Amino acid sequence: MKTFDARLIANYPVNERYWQMTLDVSARDTPARPGQFFHIRCGDAWKNPLRRPLSVYNYDDELRQLEFLYLIKGSGTEQMTRMKKGDSLNLIGPLGHGFTLPDQGPLLLAARGVGVATLHALARQARAEKRGVHVIISARTPGDLLTVEALNQIGAVVHTVTDQEGTSSTASVRILSEQLIRKEKMAAIYTCGSRRLSKLVQELAVIYHLKGELATEAHMACGIGDCYACACTVCNDNQLKTVRVCTDGPVFPIRQVVLS
Ligand SMILES: Cc1cc2nc3c(=O)[nH]c(=O)nc-3n(C[C@H](O)[C@H](O)[C@H](O)COP(=O)(O)OP(=O)(O)OC[C@H]3O[C@@H](n4cnc5c(N)ncnc54)[C@H](O)[C@@H]3O)c2cc1C
Ligand code: FES
Known part of the structure:
Protein backbone atom coordinates (compact mmCIF):
# COMPACT_ATOMS: atom_id res chain seq x y z
CA MET A 1 0.00 0.00 0.00
CA LYS A 2 1.48 3.31 -1.12
CA THR A 3 0.96 6.80 0.17
CA PHE A 4 0.21 9.40 -2.45
CA ASP A 5 -0.45 13.12 -2.76
CA ALA A 6 -3.70 14.44 -4.18
CA ARG A 7 -4.50 17.99 -5.22
CA LEU A 8 -7.47 19.67 -3.61
CA ILE A 9 -10.12 20.78 -6.09
CA ALA A 10 -12.69 22.00 -3.58
CA ASN A 11 -13.23 22.14 0.19
CA TYR A 12 -16.31 23.88 1.52
CA PRO A 13 -18.89 23.77 4.34
CA VAL A 14 -22.20 22.06 3.58
CA ASN A 15 -23.67 23.29 6.86
CA GLU A 16 -22.49 24.40 10.32
CA ARG A 17 -20.78 21.12 11.25
CA TYR A 18 -20.05 19.30 7.99
CA TRP A 19 -17.65 19.92 5.12
CA GLN A 20 -17.17 18.36 1.71
CA MET A 21 -13.84 17.91 -0.04
CA THR A 22 -13.02 16.98 -3.65
CA LEU A 23 -9.59 15.69 -4.65
CA ASP A 24 -7.90 15.05 -7.95
CA VAL A 25 -6.62 11.47 -7.72
CA SER A 26 -5.62 11.11 -11.37
CA ALA A 27 -2.09 10.18 -10.29
CA ARG A 28 -3.57 6.93 -8.92
CA ASP A 29 -5.33 4.29 -10.97
CA THR A 30 -6.76 2.22 -8.11
CA PRO A 31 -10.53 2.62 -8.03
CA ALA A 32 -12.15 3.10 -4.62
CA ARG A 33 -15.17 0.98 -3.72
CA PRO A 34 -18.11 2.06 -1.53
CA GLY A 35 -17.32 1.26 2.12
CA GLN A 36 -13.56 1.56 1.68
CA PHE A 37 -11.68 4.42 3.31
CA PHE A 38 -8.59 6.58 2.97
CA HIS A 39 -6.21 7.37 5.81
CA ILE A 40 -5.43 11.06 5.61
CA ARG A 41 -2.67 13.25 6.94
CA CYS A 42 -4.35 16.40 8.26
CA GLY A 43 -2.11 19.38 7.72
CA ASP A 44 0.67 19.71 10.27
CA ALA A 45 2.12 16.21 10.94
CA TRP A 46 3.74 17.46 14.17
CA LYS A 47 0.44 18.69 15.57
CA ASN A 48 -1.51 15.68 14.31
CA PRO A 49 0.92 12.77 13.79
CA LEU A 50 -1.93 10.26 13.42
CA ARG A 51 -3.80 10.15 10.16
CA ARG A 52 -7.61 10.33 10.16
CA PRO A 53 -9.80 7.76 8.34
CA LEU A 54 -12.54 9.03 6.01
CA SER A 55 -14.86 6.89 3.91
CA VAL A 56 -15.30 7.27 0.21
CA TYR A 57 -18.28 9.57 -0.22
CA ASN A 58 -18.04 9.54 -3.98
CA TYR A 59 -15.46 8.25 -6.43
CA ASP A 60 -15.73 9.34 -10.06
CA ASP A 61 -13.79 6.86 -12.17
CA GLU A 62 -13.96 8.97 -15.35
CA LEU A 63 -12.91 12.28 -13.80
CA ARG A 64 -10.62 10.49 -11.33
CA GLN A 65 -12.03 12.55 -8.51
CA LEU A 66 -12.53 11.46 -4.94
CA GLU A 67 -14.92 13.12 -2.51
CA PHE A 68 -15.20 13.05 1.25
CA LEU A 69 -17.98 14.36 3.46
CA TYR A 70 -16.70 15.05 6.95
CA LEU A 71 -17.82 16.21 10.36
CA ILE A 72 -15.62 18.73 12.18
CA LYS A 73 -14.96 16.72 15.30
CA GLY A 74 -11.53 17.62 16.70
CA SER A 75 -8.21 19.07 15.72
CA GLY A 76 -7.59 16.81 12.70
CA THR A 77 -10.82 17.54 10.88
CA GLU A 78 -10.60 21.18 11.94
CA GLN A 79 -7.20 21.35 10.22
CA MET A 80 -8.74 19.83 7.11
CA THR A 81 -11.15 22.76 6.84
CA ARG A 82 -8.18 25.13 6.48
CA MET A 83 -6.98 23.47 3.29
CA LYS A 84 -7.58 25.38 0.09
CA LYS A 85 -7.97 24.64 -3.62
CA GLY A 86 -4.58 23.69 -5.05
CA ASP A 87 -3.20 22.41 -1.71
CA SER A 88 -1.83 18.91 -1.58
CA LEU A 89 -3.12 16.22 0.76
CA ASN A 90 -1.28 13.02 1.60
CA LEU A 91 -3.40 9.84 1.64
CA ILE A 92 -3.08 6.10 2.03
CA GLY A 93 -5.74 4.02 0.33
CA PRO A 94 -8.15 2.81 -0.67
CA LEU A 95 -8.10 0.67 2.46
CA GLY A 96 -10.29 -2.06 3.90
CA HIS A 97 -13.16 -4.12 2.58
CA GLY A 98 -16.14 -2.37 1.03
CA PHE A 99 -19.80 -3.36 0.75
CA THR A 100 -21.01 -6.40 -1.17
CA LEU A 101 -24.34 -6.46 -2.99
CA PRO A 102 -26.76 -9.33 -3.48
CA ASP A 103 -27.20 -10.50 -7.10
CA GLN A 104 -30.53 -8.70 -7.41
CA GLY A 105 -33.27 -6.87 -5.56
CA PRO A 106 -33.74 -3.50 -3.92
CA HIS A 219 -10.28 4.85 16.55
CA MET A 220 -7.40 4.10 14.23
CA ALA A 221 -3.69 4.70 14.40
CA CYS A 222 -1.78 2.93 11.59
CA GLY A 223 -4.81 2.10 9.41
CA ILE A 224 -2.96 -0.80 7.79
CA GLY A 225 -3.22 -3.66 10.28
CA ASP A 226 -0.03 -3.20 12.31
CA CYS A 227 -1.08 -1.71 15.66
CA TYR A 228 -4.44 -3.24 16.71
CA ALA A 229 -5.73 0.17 17.87
CA CYS A 230 -8.92 -0.60 15.94
CA ALA A 231 -9.52 -4.13 17.28
CA CYS A 232 -13.12 -5.27 17.73
CA THR A 233 -14.90 -8.56 18.33
CA VAL A 234 -16.99 -10.50 15.82
CA CYS A 235 -18.84 -13.77 16.27
CA ASN A 236 -18.60 -16.29 13.45
CA ASP A 237 -20.06 -19.81 13.77
CA ASN A 238 -20.50 -19.23 17.52
CA GLN A 239 -16.80 -18.41 17.87
CA LEU A 240 -15.72 -15.00 19.15
CA LYS A 241 -12.82 -13.57 17.21
CA THR A 242 -10.78 -10.36 17.49
CA VAL A 243 -10.49 -8.56 14.18
CA ARG A 244 -9.05 -5.26 12.96
CA VAL A 245 -11.54 -2.76 11.60
CA CYS A 246 -8.94 -1.29 9.22
CA THR A 247 -7.99 -4.52 7.43
CA ASP A 248 -10.79 -7.03 8.19
CA GLY A 249 -13.48 -4.31 7.88
CA PRO A 250 -14.61 -1.63 8.07
CA VAL A 251 -17.63 -3.37 6.49
CA PHE A 252 -18.73 -6.58 8.23
CA PRO A 253 -21.70 -8.92 7.77
CA ILE A 254 -24.12 -7.51 10.33
CA ARG A 255 -24.91 -10.90 11.85
CA GLN A 256 -21.24 -11.27 12.87
CA VAL A 257 -20.88 -7.93 14.62
CA VAL A 258 -21.03 -8.02 18.44
CA LEU A 259 -23.03 -4.99 19.53
CA SER A 260 -22.99 -4.39 23.29
C1 LIG B 1 -13.40 3.55 8.53
C2 LIG B 1 -13.83 4.91 9.02
C3 LIG B 1 -14.45 5.77 8.13
C4 LIG B 1 -14.83 7.04 8.55
N1 LIG B 1 -15.45 7.86 7.65
C5 LIG B 1 -15.81 9.09 8.04
C6 LIG B 1 -16.43 9.99 7.08
O1 LIG B 1 -16.64 9.64 5.92
N2 LIG B 1 -16.75 11.23 7.53
C7 LIG B 1 -16.52 11.64 8.83
O2 LIG B 1 -16.85 12.76 9.18
N3 LIG B 1 -15.95 10.82 9.73
C8 LIG B 1 -15.58 9.56 9.37
N4 LIG B 1 -14.96 8.75 10.27
C9 LIG B 1 -14.68 9.29 11.63
C10 LIG B 1 -13.43 10.18 11.55
O3 LIG B 1 -12.31 9.38 11.24
C11 LIG B 1 -13.20 10.89 12.88
O4 LIG B 1 -14.27 11.75 13.14
C12 LIG B 1 -11.90 11.68 12.84
O5 LIG B 1 -10.81 10.79 12.90
C13 LIG B 1 -11.85 12.64 13.99
O6 LIG B 1 -10.59 13.27 13.97
P1 LIG B 1 -10.38 14.65 14.72
O7 LIG B 1 -8.96 14.92 14.86
O8 LIG B 1 -11.22 15.70 14.09
O9 LIG B 1 -11.04 14.35 16.13
P2 LIG B 1 -10.35 13.96 17.50
O10 LIG B 1 -11.37 13.13 18.21
O11 LIG B 1 -9.82 15.16 18.16
O12 LIG B 1 -9.11 13.05 17.15
C14 LIG B 1 -9.25 11.78 16.82
C15 LIG B 1 -7.83 11.21 16.89
O13 LIG B 1 -7.58 10.69 18.16
C16 LIG B 1 -7.31 9.32 18.05
N5 LIG B 1 -7.96 8.70 19.20
C17 LIG B 1 -8.88 9.26 20.00
N6 LIG B 1 -9.23 8.40 20.97
C18 LIG B 1 -8.51 7.29 20.76
C19 LIG B 1 -8.45 6.03 21.40
N7 LIG B 1 -9.21 5.74 22.45
N8 LIG B 1 -7.59 5.10 20.92
C20 LIG B 1 -6.83 5.38 19.84
N9 LIG B 1 -6.86 6.56 19.19
C21 LIG B 1 -7.69 7.49 19.65
C22 LIG B 1 -7.87 8.89 16.75
O14 LIG B 1 -7.23 7.79 16.14
C23 LIG B 1 -7.62 10.11 15.91
O15 LIG B 1 -6.30 10.10 15.44
C24 LIG B 1 -14.58 7.46 9.90
C25 LIG B 1 -13.96 6.60 10.79
C26 LIG B 1 -13.59 5.33 10.36
C27 LIG B 1 -12.91 4.40 11.32
S1 FES C 1 -5.42 1.01 12.97
FE1 FES C 1 -3.61 -0.13 13.32
S2 FES C 1 -4.34 -2.18 13.13
FE2 FES C 1 -6.09 -1.01 12.60
Whole structure:
Protein backbone atom coordinates (compact mmCIF):
# COMPACT_ATOMS: atom_id res chain seq x y z
CA MET A 1 0.00 0.00 0.00
CA LYS A 2 1.48 3.31 -1.12
CA THR A 3 0.96 6.80 0.17
CA PHE A 4 0.21 9.40 -2.45
CA ASP A 5 -0.45 13.12 -2.76
CA ALA A 6 -3.70 14.44 -4.18
CA ARG A 7 -4.50 17.99 -5.22
CA LEU A 8 -7.47 19.67 -3.61
CA ILE A 9 -10.12 20.78 -6.09
CA ALA A 10 -12.69 22.00 -3.58
CA ASN A 11 -13.23 22.14 0.19
CA TYR A 12 -16.31 23.88 1.52
CA PRO A 13 -18.89 23.77 4.34
CA VAL A 14 -22.20 22.06 3.58
CA ASN A 15 -23.67 23.29 6.86
CA GLU A 16 -22.49 24.40 10.32
CA ARG A 17 -20.78 21.12 11.25
CA TYR A 18 -20.05 19.30 7.99
CA TRP A 19 -17.65 19.92 5.12
CA GLN A 20 -17.17 18.36 1.71
CA MET A 21 -13.84 17.91 -0.04
CA THR A 22 -13.02 16.98 -3.65
CA LEU A 23 -9.59 15.69 -4.65
CA ASP A 24 -7.90 15.05 -7.95
CA VAL A 25 -6.62 11.47 -7.72
CA SER A 26 -5.62 11.11 -11.37
CA ALA A 27 -2.09 10.18 -10.29
CA ARG A 28 -3.57 6.93 -8.92
CA ASP A 29 -5.33 4.29 -10.97
CA THR A 30 -6.76 2.22 -8.11
CA PRO A 31 -10.53 2.62 -8.03
CA ALA A 32 -12.15 3.10 -4.62
CA ARG A 33 -15.17 0.98 -3.72
CA PRO A 34 -18.11 2.06 -1.53
CA GLY A 35 -17.32 1.26 2.12
CA GLN A 36 -13.56 1.56 1.68
CA PHE A 37 -11.68 4.42 3.31
CA PHE A 38 -8.59 6.58 2.97
CA HIS A 39 -6.21 7.37 5.81
CA ILE A 40 -5.43 11.06 5.61
CA ARG A 41 -2.67 13.25 6.94
CA CYS A 42 -4.35 16.40 8.26
CA GLY A 43 -2.11 19.38 7.72
CA ASP A 44 0.67 19.71 10.27
CA ALA A 45 2.12 16.21 10.94
CA TRP A 46 3.74 17.46 14.17
CA LYS A 47 0.44 18.69 15.57
CA ASN A 48 -1.51 15.68 14.31
CA PRO A 49 0.92 12.77 13.79
CA LEU A 50 -1.93 10.26 13.42
CA ARG A 51 -3.80 10.15 10.16
CA ARG A 52 -7.61 10.33 10.16
CA PRO A 53 -9.80 7.76 8.34
CA LEU A 54 -12.54 9.03 6.01
CA SER A 55 -14.86 6.89 3.91
CA VAL A 56 -15.30 7.27 0.21
CA TYR A 57 -18.28 9.57 -0.22
CA ASN A 58 -18.04 9.54 -3.98
CA TYR A 59 -15.46 8.25 -6.43
CA ASP A 60 -15.73 9.34 -10.06
CA ASP A 61 -13.79 6.86 -12.17
CA GLU A 62 -13.96 8.97 -15.35
CA LEU A 63 -12.91 12.28 -13.80
CA ARG A 64 -10.62 10.49 -11.33
CA GLN A 65 -12.03 12.55 -8.51
CA LEU A 66 -12.53 11.46 -4.94
CA GLU A 67 -14.92 13.12 -2.51
CA PHE A 68 -15.20 13.05 1.25
CA LEU A 69 -17.98 14.36 3.46
CA TYR A 70 -16.70 15.05 6.95
CA LEU A 71 -17.82 16.21 10.36
CA ILE A 72 -15.62 18.73 12.18
CA LYS A 73 -14.96 16.72 15.30
CA GLY A 74 -11.53 17.62 16.70
CA SER A 75 -8.21 19.07 15.72
CA GLY A 76 -7.59 16.81 12.70
CA THR A 77 -10.82 17.54 10.88
CA GLU A 78 -10.60 21.18 11.94
CA GLN A 79 -7.20 21.35 10.22
CA MET A 80 -8.74 19.83 7.11
CA THR A 81 -11.15 22.76 6.84
CA ARG A 82 -8.18 25.13 6.48
CA MET A 83 -6.98 23.47 3.29
CA LYS A 84 -7.58 25.38 0.09
CA LYS A 85 -7.97 24.64 -3.62
CA GLY A 86 -4.58 23.69 -5.05
CA ASP A 87 -3.20 22.41 -1.71
CA SER A 88 -1.83 18.91 -1.58
CA LEU A 89 -3.12 16.22 0.76
CA ASN A 90 -1.28 13.02 1.60
CA LEU A 91 -3.40 9.84 1.64
CA ILE A 92 -3.08 6.10 2.03
CA GLY A 93 -5.74 4.02 0.33
CA PRO A 94 -8.15 2.81 -0.67
CA LEU A 95 -8.10 0.67 2.46
CA GLY A 96 -10.29 -2.06 3.90
CA HIS A 97 -13.16 -4.12 2.58
CA GLY A 98 -16.14 -2.37 1.03
CA PHE A 99 -19.80 -3.36 0.75
CA THR A 100 -21.01 -6.40 -1.17
CA LEU A 101 -24.34 -6.46 -2.99
CA PRO A 102 -26.76 -9.33 -3.48
CA ASP A 103 -27.20 -10.50 -7.10
CA GLN A 104 -30.53 -8.70 -7.41
CA GLY A 105 -33.27 -6.87 -5.56
CA PRO A 106 -33.74 -3.50 -3.92
CA LEU A 107 -31.68 -2.24 -1.01
CA LEU A 108 -32.56 -0.50 2.24
CA LEU A 109 -29.90 1.82 3.67
CA ALA A 110 -30.19 3.30 7.17
CA ALA A 111 -27.72 5.99 8.23
CA ARG A 112 -27.32 8.27 11.20
CA GLY A 113 -25.39 11.55 11.06
CA VAL A 114 -22.24 11.43 8.99
CA GLY A 115 -22.80 7.67 8.49
CA VAL A 116 -24.66 8.75 5.38
CA ALA A 117 -21.30 9.73 3.83
CA THR A 118 -20.36 6.05 3.75
CA LEU A 119 -23.75 4.82 2.53
CA HIS A 120 -24.02 7.52 -0.14
CA ALA A 121 -21.31 5.81 -2.20
CA LEU A 122 -23.19 2.51 -1.95
CA ALA A 123 -26.44 4.19 -3.04
CA ARG A 124 -24.66 5.59 -6.11
CA GLN A 125 -23.28 2.20 -7.09
CA ALA A 126 -26.67 0.52 -6.61
CA ARG A 127 -28.47 3.19 -8.66
CA ALA A 128 -25.86 2.87 -11.41
CA GLU A 129 -26.88 -0.80 -11.51
CA LYS A 130 -30.53 0.36 -11.78
CA ARG A 131 -31.52 -1.12 -8.42
CA GLY A 132 -34.21 0.28 -6.21
CA VAL A 133 -32.66 2.11 -3.26
CA HIS A 134 -34.44 3.50 -0.20
CA VAL A 135 -32.37 5.50 2.28
CA ILE A 136 -33.47 6.30 5.83
CA ILE A 137 -31.44 9.27 7.05
CA SER A 138 -31.52 10.00 10.77
CA ALA A 139 -30.13 13.19 12.32
CA ARG A 140 -30.44 15.44 15.37
CA THR A 141 -32.13 18.31 13.50
CA PRO A 142 -33.49 18.90 9.99
CA GLY A 143 -30.41 21.14 9.43
CA ASP A 144 -28.14 18.15 10.08
CA LEU A 145 -29.75 15.98 7.39
CA LEU A 146 -27.06 15.38 4.79
CA THR A 147 -27.02 14.50 1.08
CA VAL A 148 -30.82 14.35 0.73
CA GLU A 149 -30.80 16.31 -2.53
CA ALA A 150 -27.86 14.38 -3.99
CA LEU A 151 -29.59 11.08 -3.22
CA ASN A 152 -32.87 12.29 -4.71
CA GLN A 153 -31.01 13.34 -7.85
CA ILE A 154 -29.65 9.83 -8.44
CA GLY A 155 -33.14 8.36 -7.99
CA ALA A 156 -32.88 6.97 -4.47
CA VAL A 157 -35.99 7.33 -2.33
CA VAL A 158 -35.10 9.25 0.83
CA HIS A 159 -36.93 9.04 4.17
CA THR A 160 -35.76 11.54 6.79
CA VAL A 161 -36.21 11.22 10.55
CA THR A 162 -34.94 13.64 13.20
CA ASP A 163 -34.69 13.87 16.99
CA GLN A 164 -36.08 17.40 16.86
CA GLU A 165 -39.23 16.27 15.06
CA GLY A 166 -39.58 13.22 17.32
CA THR A 167 -39.44 10.80 14.37
CA SER A 168 -36.07 9.14 14.94
CA SER A 169 -36.82 6.79 17.85
CA THR A 170 -35.94 3.13 17.36
CA ALA A 171 -39.65 2.27 17.46
CA SER A 172 -40.49 4.76 14.67
CA VAL A 173 -37.56 3.69 12.48
CA ARG A 174 -38.52 0.03 13.02
CA ILE A 175 -42.09 0.66 11.78
CA LEU A 176 -40.81 2.55 8.73
CA SER A 177 -38.16 -0.09 7.95
CA GLU A 178 -40.58 -3.01 8.30
CA GLN A 179 -43.08 -1.28 5.99
CA LEU A 180 -40.35 -0.78 3.38
CA ILE A 181 -38.93 -4.30 3.73
CA ARG A 182 -42.38 -5.85 3.17
CA LYS A 183 -43.64 -3.45 0.49
CA GLU A 184 -40.48 -3.21 -1.60
CA LYS A 185 -39.33 -6.81 -0.98
CA MET A 186 -35.88 -5.65 0.09
CA ALA A 187 -33.01 -8.01 -0.67
CA ALA A 188 -30.46 -6.44 1.66
CA ILE A 189 -30.05 -3.88 4.40
CA TYR A 190 -27.01 -1.72 5.21
CA THR A 191 -26.23 0.66 8.02
CA CYS A 192 -23.63 3.08 9.36
CA GLY A 193 -23.38 5.77 12.02
CA SER A 194 -25.25 4.62 15.12
CA ARG A 195 -25.13 1.70 17.53
CA ARG A 196 -28.90 1.95 18.14
CA LEU A 197 -29.61 1.79 14.41
CA SER A 198 -27.08 -1.03 13.98
CA LYS A 199 -28.87 -3.13 16.60
CA LEU A 200 -32.18 -2.54 14.90
CA VAL A 201 -30.79 -3.41 11.46
CA GLN A 202 -29.16 -6.55 12.91
CA GLU A 203 -32.54 -7.67 14.28
CA LEU A 204 -34.35 -6.89 11.03
CA ALA A 205 -31.76 -8.76 8.94
CA VAL A 206 -32.33 -11.88 11.06
CA ILE A 207 -36.13 -11.62 11.22
CA TYR A 208 -36.58 -10.95 7.49
CA HIS A 209 -33.69 -13.18 6.29
CA LEU A 210 -31.93 -10.27 4.59
CA LYS A 211 -28.33 -9.91 3.65
CA GLY A 212 -27.05 -7.21 5.99
CA GLU A 213 -23.83 -5.26 6.35
CA LEU A 214 -22.55 -2.68 8.82
CA ALA A 215 -19.79 -0.15 8.19
CA THR A 216 -18.09 0.12 11.57
CA GLU A 217 -16.11 2.98 13.05
CA ALA A 218 -13.13 2.66 15.38
CA HIS A 219 -10.28 4.85 16.55
CA MET A 220 -7.40 4.10 14.23
CA ALA A 221 -3.69 4.70 14.40
CA CYS A 222 -1.78 2.93 11.59
CA GLY A 223 -4.81 2.10 9.41
CA ILE A 224 -2.96 -0.80 7.79
CA GLY A 225 -3.22 -3.66 10.28
CA ASP A 226 -0.03 -3.20 12.31
CA CYS A 227 -1.08 -1.71 15.66
CA TYR A 228 -4.44 -3.24 16.71
CA ALA A 229 -5.73 0.17 17.87
CA CYS A 230 -8.92 -0.60 15.94
CA ALA A 231 -9.52 -4.13 17.28
CA CYS A 232 -13.12 -5.27 17.73
CA THR A 233 -14.90 -8.56 18.33
CA VAL A 234 -16.99 -10.50 15.82
CA CYS A 235 -18.84 -13.77 16.27
CA ASN A 236 -18.60 -16.29 13.45
CA ASP A 237 -20.06 -19.81 13.77
CA ASN A 238 -20.50 -19.23 17.52
CA GLN A 239 -16.80 -18.41 17.87
CA LEU A 240 -15.72 -15.00 19.15
CA LYS A 241 -12.82 -13.57 17.21
CA THR A 242 -10.78 -10.36 17.49
CA VAL A 243 -10.49 -8.56 14.18
CA ARG A 244 -9.05 -5.26 12.96
CA VAL A 245 -11.54 -2.76 11.60
CA CYS A 246 -8.94 -1.29 9.22
CA THR A 247 -7.99 -4.52 7.43
CA ASP A 248 -10.79 -7.03 8.19
CA GLY A 249 -13.48 -4.31 7.88
CA PRO A 250 -14.61 -1.63 8.07
CA VAL A 251 -17.63 -3.37 6.49
CA PHE A 252 -18.73 -6.58 8.23
CA PRO A 253 -21.70 -8.92 7.77
CA ILE A 254 -24.12 -7.51 10.33
CA ARG A 255 -24.91 -10.90 11.85
CA GLN A 256 -21.24 -11.27 12.87
CA VAL A 257 -20.88 -7.93 14.62
CA VAL A 258 -21.03 -8.02 18.44
CA LEU A 259 -23.03 -4.99 19.53
CA SER A 260 -22.99 -4.39 23.29
C1 LIG B 1 -13.40 3.55 8.53
C2 LIG B 1 -13.83 4.91 9.02
C3 LIG B 1 -14.45 5.77 8.13
C4 LIG B 1 -14.83 7.04 8.55
N1 LIG B 1 -15.45 7.86 7.65
C5 LIG B 1 -15.81 9.09 8.04
C6 LIG B 1 -16.43 9.99 7.08
O1 LIG B 1 -16.64 9.64 5.92
N2 LIG B 1 -16.75 11.23 7.53
C7 LIG B 1 -16.52 11.64 8.83
O2 LIG B 1 -16.85 12.76 9.18
N3 LIG B 1 -15.95 10.82 9.73
C8 LIG B 1 -15.58 9.56 9.37
N4 LIG B 1 -14.96 8.75 10.27
C9 LIG B 1 -14.68 9.29 11.63
C10 LIG B 1 -13.43 10.18 11.55
O3 LIG B 1 -12.31 9.38 11.24
C11 LIG B 1 -13.20 10.89 12.88
O4 LIG B 1 -14.27 11.75 13.14
C12 LIG B 1 -11.90 11.68 12.84
O5 LIG B 1 -10.81 10.79 12.90
C13 LIG B 1 -11.85 12.64 13.99
O6 LIG B 1 -10.59 13.27 13.97
P1 LIG B 1 -10.38 14.65 14.72
O7 LIG B 1 -8.96 14.92 14.86
O8 LIG B 1 -11.22 15.70 14.09
O9 LIG B 1 -11.04 14.35 16.13
P2 LIG B 1 -10.35 13.96 17.50
O10 LIG B 1 -11.37 13.13 18.21
O11 LIG B 1 -9.82 15.16 18.16
O12 LIG B 1 -9.11 13.05 17.15
C14 LIG B 1 -9.25 11.78 16.82
C15 LIG B 1 -7.83 11.21 16.89
O13 LIG B 1 -7.58 10.69 18.16
C16 LIG B 1 -7.31 9.32 18.05
N5 LIG B 1 -7.96 8.70 19.20
C17 LIG B 1 -8.88 9.26 20.00
N6 LIG B 1 -9.23 8.40 20.97
C18 LIG B 1 -8.51 7.29 20.76
C19 LIG B 1 -8.45 6.03 21.40
N7 LIG B 1 -9.21 5.74 22.45
N8 LIG B 1 -7.59 5.10 20.92
C20 LIG B 1 -6.83 5.38 19.84
N9 LIG B 1 -6.86 6.56 19.19
C21 LIG B 1 -7.69 7.49 19.65
C22 LIG B 1 -7.87 8.89 16.75
O14 LIG B 1 -7.23 7.79 16.14
C23 LIG B 1 -7.62 10.11 15.91
O15 LIG B 1 -6.30 10.10 15.44
C24 LIG B 1 -14.58 7.46 9.90
C25 LIG B 1 -13.96 6.60 10.79
C26 LIG B 1 -13.59 5.33 10.36
C27 LIG B 1 -12.91 4.40 11.32
S1 FES C 1 -5.42 1.01 12.97
FE1 FES C 1 -3.61 -0.13 13.32
S2 FES C 1 -4.34 -2.18 13.13
FE2 FES C 1 -6.09 -1.01 12.60
